[in-house]
Amino acid sequence: MKAIAVNGALARALDFRNYGVNFFAGALLALLTILVGAPVLMVMLMSLRTGFPGEGGPLTLTNFVQAYTDPGTYEILLNTILFATGTVTVTLLFAVPLVWLLMRTDMPLKGTVYVLMTVGILIPVFLRTIAWILLLSPRIGLVNQWARQIFGMEQPLVSLYNIPGMAFIQGVSFVPAAFFMLAAAYRTMDPALEEAAYTSGVSKLQTFLRINIPITLPAIAGVMVYLFMTAIAVFEVPAIVGLPARILVLSSLVYTSTNPPTGLPNYGLAGAYGGIMLAAGLILAYFYVRLVRQGKKYTVITGRGYRPREIALGKWKWSALAFAMLYLSMEVFIPFLVLVWTSLLPHLRLPSMEALSSVTLKNYVTIMDYAGTRPFINTAVLMFGVPSVTMLVSVLVSWVVIRTHVSFRGILDTMAFLPHALPSILLAVGLAYLGLAYRNVFPVYGTIFIIVIAHTINWIAYGTRTTNSVMIQVHRELEEAGKVSGASTPRVLGRIVLPLVAAGVFNSWIWVSMLSYREVTMALTLYSRKNVVISTVVWQFWGNGWVPEVAALGVILIAFALIVVGALKLGFSRLGEYGSGS
Amino acid sequence: MIRIRGLKKWFKTRHGQVEALRGIDLEVGEREFFVLLGPSGCGKTTTLRCVAGLERADQGEIEVGGTTVSSPEKGIYVPTEKRDIGMVFQSYAIWPHMNVFQNVAFPLIKGRRQIPRHQVAEKVSQALKLVQLGGLEDRPATDLSGGQQQRVAMARAVVTEPTILLMDEPLSNLDARLREQMRLELRKITRSIGVTTLYVTHDQAEALSLGDRVCVMNEGEILQIGSPQEVYSRPQNLFVAQFVGEMNFIRGRLSGDGQVESPFGKVRCALPQGCQRGSEVTLAIRPEHLTLQPRAAAGAACVEAKVLTKNYLGDAALLEVDACGVNLRVKLAGDAAFAVGEKAVLVLPPDRWSVYA
Numbered sequence: 001m002k003a004i005a006v007n008g009a010l011a012r013a014l015d016f017r018n019y020g021v022n023f024f025a026g027a028l029l030a031l032l033t034i035l036v037g038a039p040v041l042m043v044m045l046m047s048l049r050t051g052f053p054g055e056g057g058p059l060t061l062t063n064f065v066q067a068y069t070d071p072g073t074y075e076i077l078l079n080t081i082l083f084a085t086g087t088v089t090v091t092l093l094f095a096v097p098l099v100w101l102l103m104r105t106d107m108p109l110k111g112t113v114y115v116l117m118t119v120g121i122l123i124p125v126f127l128r129t130i131a132w133i134l135l136l137s138p139r140i141g142l143v144n145q146w147a148r149q150i151f152g153m154e155q156p157l158v159s160l161y162n163i164p165g166m167a168f169i170q171g172v173s174f175v176p177a178a179f180f181m182l183a184a185a186y187r188t189m190d191p192a193l194e195e196a197a198y199t200s201g202v203s204k205l206q207t208f209l210r211i212n213i214p215i216t217l218p219a220i221a222g223v224m225v226y227l228f229m230t231a232i233a234v235f236e237v238p239a240i241v242g243l244p245a246r247i248l249v250l251s252s253l254v255y256t257s258t259n260p261p262t263g264l265p266n267y268g269l270a271g272a273y274g275g276i277m278l279a280a281g282l283i284l285a286y287f288y289v290r291l292v293r294q295g296k297k298y299t300v301i302t303g304r305g306y307r308p309r310e311i312a313l314g315k316w317k318w319s320a321l322a323f324a325m326l327y328l329s330m331e332v333f334i335p336f337l338v339l340v341w342t343s344l345l346p347h348l349r350l351p352s353m354e355a356l357s358s359v360t361l362k363n364y365v366t367i368m369d370y371a372g373t374r375p376f377i378n379t380a381v382l383m384f385g386v387p388s389v390t391m392l393v394s395v396l397v398s399w400v401v402i403r404t405h406v407s408f409r410g411i412l413d414t415m416a417f418l419p420h421a422l423p424s425i426l427l428a429v430g431l432a433y434l435g436l437a438y439r440n441v442f443p444v445y446g447t448i449f450i451i452v453i454a455h456t457i458n459w460i461a462y463g464t465r466t467t468n469s470v471m472i473q474v475h476r477e478l479e480e481a482g483k484v485s486g487a488s489t490p491r492v493l494g495r496i497v498l499p500l501v502a503a504g505v506f507n508s509w510i511w512v513s514m515l516s517y518r519e520v521t522m523a524l525t526l527y528s529r530k531n532v533v534i535s536t537v538v539w540q541f542w543g544n545g546w547v548p549e550v551a552a553l554g555v556i557l558i559a560f561a562l563i564v565v566g567a568l569k570l571g572f573s574r575l576g577e578y579g580s581g582s
Numbered sequence: 583m584i585r586i587r588g589l590k591k592w593f594k595t596r597h598g599q600v601e602a603l604r605g606i607d608l609e610v611g612e613r614e615f616f617v618l619l620g621p622s623g624c625g626k627t628t629t630l631r632c633v634a635g636l637e638r639a640d641q642g643e644i645e646v647g648g649t650t651v652s653s654p655e656k657g658i659y660v661p662t663e664k665r666d667i668g669m670v671f672q673s674y675a676i677w678p679h680m681n682v683f684q685n686v687a688f689p690l691i692k693g694r695r696q697i698p699r700h701q702v703a704e705k706v707s708q709a710l711k712l713v714q715l716g717g718l719e720d721r722p723a724t725d726l727s728g729g730q731q732q733r734v735a736m737a738r739a740v741v742t743e744p745t746i747l748l749m750d751e752p753l754s755n756l757d758a759r760l761r762e763q764m765r766l767e768l769r770k771i772t773r774s775i776g777v778t779t780l781y782v783t784h785d786q787a788e789a790l791s792l793g794d795r796v797c798v799m800n801e802g803e804i805l806q807i808g809s810p811q812e813v814y815s816r817p818q819n820l821f822v823a824q825f826v827g828e829m830n831f832i833r834g835r836l837s838g839d840g841q842v843e844s845p846f847g848k849v850r851c852a853l854p855q856g857c858q859r860g861s862e863v864t865l866a867i868r869p870e871h872l873t874l875q876p877r878a879a880a881g882a883a884c885v886e887a888k889v890l891t892k893n894y895l896g897d898a899a900l901l902e903v904d905a906c907g908v909n910l911r912v913k914l915a916g917d918a919a920f921a922v923g924e925k926a927v928l929v930l931p932p933d934r935w936s937v938y939a
């Protein structure tokens with residue numbers, strides 16, 4: 001008896017197909033663990049070492065002692081928290097009303113607002129920041145120039161170079177992401193919950209306060225935590241606005257430690273500062289996952305009778321539209337117009353007849369002389385390489401997670417989600433350290449491939465989230481029908497699953513491509529003369545003070561993104577919904 | 583009391599306008615249980631939601647308890663929260679962030695008829711006892727079964743003692759056995775509190791067993807209003823005849839002498855008005871009104887028939903027979919001894935026929 005049982009178990013364990021799937025899943029897990037684990041490990045390692053990468057030496061806590069006995073560090077921590085809190089506040093102030101207006105009311109021009117919101121994602125944060133500086137900088141800003149001219153003001157009217165200014169720009173930039181996340185949560189909510197309150201005689205205001213808000217609270221809290229986590233990690237605004245104003249936050253501190261304006265890079269100290277970012281990221285990610293789970297409990301997907309009614313705004317219609325337009329001006333119109341205006345002039349000045357007469361396209365022509373062709377080639381490599389690798393890994397991971405019974409599929413899913421919690425600047429610093437210290441095993445430092453790797457790791461979290469949901473929608477029976485008819489597992493995956501999920505995967509491919517195209521933080525951290533991309537060129541131009549050229553290249557950057565996405569959107573009407581992972 | 587006159591409603595969709603209601607007229611009396619019955623998409627829910635004010639009518643008047651609550655012509659629209667109604671939703675719409683007590687108490691605390699705080703607990707426990715949920719006050723809403731959610735929704739709808747109660751397929755999400763049990767209870771509850779009820783369903787058995795009166799709708803129009811007996815035994819048109827209960831249809835032609843020529847010979851019955859001589863008509867008869875006998879009996883209209891299939895249901899047997907080249911369904915008692923292939927005599931009671939143009 002016993003022998004037979006053992007034999008049976010053995011046979012099962014040795015069953016080739018099962019073994020194959022398990023082996024494959026194991027290999028995927030190993031790959032992800034290396035991809036996500038290596039940079040994290042490097043950050044830890046470098047925090048425990050002094051000297052240059054690769055010098056070795058004993059492990060020590062010197063860096064931590066130095067970092068956390070300096071009172072300046074705590075000031076920076078406070079700055080970080082203030083900046084992140086301000087950012088989240090600004091974002092929610094716009095995103096929550098916008099979700100309600102677009103999802104539940106009869107506000108006019110909803111479709112247009114929706115599309116422009118997507119456009120907002122395509123304008124890189126650093127370009128929006130630069131545009132707002134051109135407008136509000138105390139010295140050169142157009143608004144302050146104008147104030148001087150009209151009122152003869154000595155003092156600048158407004159300045160962006162402070163924490164509220166930073167939070168404002170960052171907050172506005174987060175709105176589309178927050179909007180799409182909240183909208184997705186809102187869509188699964190039963191509108192009858194609200195109607196049940198009305199039929200109980202509860203007023204609209206009380207219903208909003210007592211029903212809508214509490215039910216959406218887990219979703220809003222989830223988005224808040226997510227935004228906070230991201231706001232701690234962002235680098236562009238803290239670098240462009242914060243560094244000149246000497247307002248440091250954690251991310252810019254990590255950057256200046258590894259890329260100091262003077263002196264030698266100190267990776268050890270960067271690692272010590274990074275440790276606290278990493279811890280904060282992981283803790284917040286944990287809360288985020290819990291809140292999302294709580295929110296799911298509140299959604300009853302009834303299917304039948306689900307038909308959200310549009311609330312008639314009546315005379316408030318136009319105020320609602322004005323609110324949406326106010327937001328869109330800050331997010332899209334004003335930055336874009338400022339860039340276009342700046343790009344057409346020899347130097348930044350207020351609009352006037354005289355200025356108009358000096359309008360020229362010269363800046364667009366001279367860009368090529370300054371930039372050369374290399375950044376364009378490198379950017380093209382990113383735009384094809386990153387999404388292809390990311391989506392390939394994502395599809396494979398999602399297939400194991402959603403479709404197989406592999407025992408460790410949960411771990412695989414968590415591992416794929418982890419990059420969300422990993423600040424991209426740390427990811428890049430970790431990879432840079434790896435490339436510098438272990439040149440012989442990882443010989444990609446300074447090439448475009450190290451940026452491809454960094455981007456891929458960063459967007460695997462986003463990629464797997466979308467492929468997971470796409471995969472869930474494909475009925476398991478379709479796949480089982482393939483198996484029953486005798487096809488092998490790889491063949492089922494290639495011939496049945498892949499074609500069915502192709503549209504959704506392609507959508508995310510486009511998005512990852514666009515996000516990679518506009519990414520600057522990691523590209524900059526891993527920058528060398530050889531792997532320069534368009535976004536880092538803009539950054540360098542800005543650093544050199546070539547304002548009109550920055551504007552011209554920025555306009556080209558945005559216009560190209562708009563053309564690509566616009567053309568594809570004609571074929572894919574649902575593209576906008578995938579923008580949330582930025 | 584509810585009075586609806588000339589109610590029309592259009593929906594604007596991407597593909598143009600949908601005319602959901604094409605002029606609804608009906609009156610629901612005091613304490614009456616009134617059922618709207620019809621196939622999917624006929625406008626039942628839309629009618630109910632117009633009465634609740636969740637949907638704005640485009641034309642026509644709605645009166646609730648003597649006051650006009652909606653009349654686009656006169657520019658009257660009373661918002662939902664000001665109407666004296668209670669409503670049970672198909673999805674129950676139990677607020678997930680509250681427990682059972684809070685769900686039922688919310689209309690009393692924040693609603694149209696607020697009562698002093700110290701009376702709330704008593705009212706709530708009365709309502710919960712009514713739906714047999716006493717003792718579950720502290721249960722979180724997310725931990726309730728489907729049937730319990732249904733009861734909470736019911737308690738919440740009646741706790742304010744509204745003059746009318748609206749229900750949109752409240753039993754359709756329950757399984758069959760529970761549905762029958764809840765049907766009886768629903769009836770008991772509405773009777774005991776004496777509320778005027780407008781009830782929507784697409785299940786004809788539910789409509790017949792619950793309603794004081796039943797209103798059959800199709801494509802945004804009312805086809806017949808009457809007591810369940812009337813609607814079942816005297817359907818006013820073909821659609822009602824085939825939608826409510828089982829029915830056999832036979833093609834026929836009106837002959838000169840006020841009879842209908844059919845494959846079974848001439849049938850004498852009450853004719854619809856305005857039928858021309860020689861025009862095509864449809865004869866209808868219910869399966870349970872047909873009987874089979876071993877041999878012909880004197881004095882009854884009979885034809886030869888052959889049993890084609892037999893579907894045994896326990897208490898009844900549904901037979902398909904061929905008579906004079908026509909397939910007919912016959913419902914007999916379960917113990918009827920006719921076997922497939924057997925020849926028999928089909929009795930056609932003359933007073934059971936209806937005729938439709």
Ligand SMILES: Nc1ncnc2c1ncn2[C@@H]1O[C@H](COP(=O)(O)OP(=O)(O)OP(=O)(O)O)[C@@H](O)[C@H]1O
Pocket residue numbers: 307593594595600601602620621622623624625626627628629784
């Ligand atoms: N919000 C809406 N937008 C567009 N069309 C609608 C809307 N609500 C209802 N309709 C249309 O109006 C018609 C009547 O719908 P209604 O919901 O009243 O049907 P119903 O009788 O309740 O059907 P069911 O039994 O399936 O619930 C249908 O053709 C439906 O498609």
Ligand SMILES: [Mg+2]
Pocket residue numbers: 305626627628750
């Ligand atoms: Mg309905």
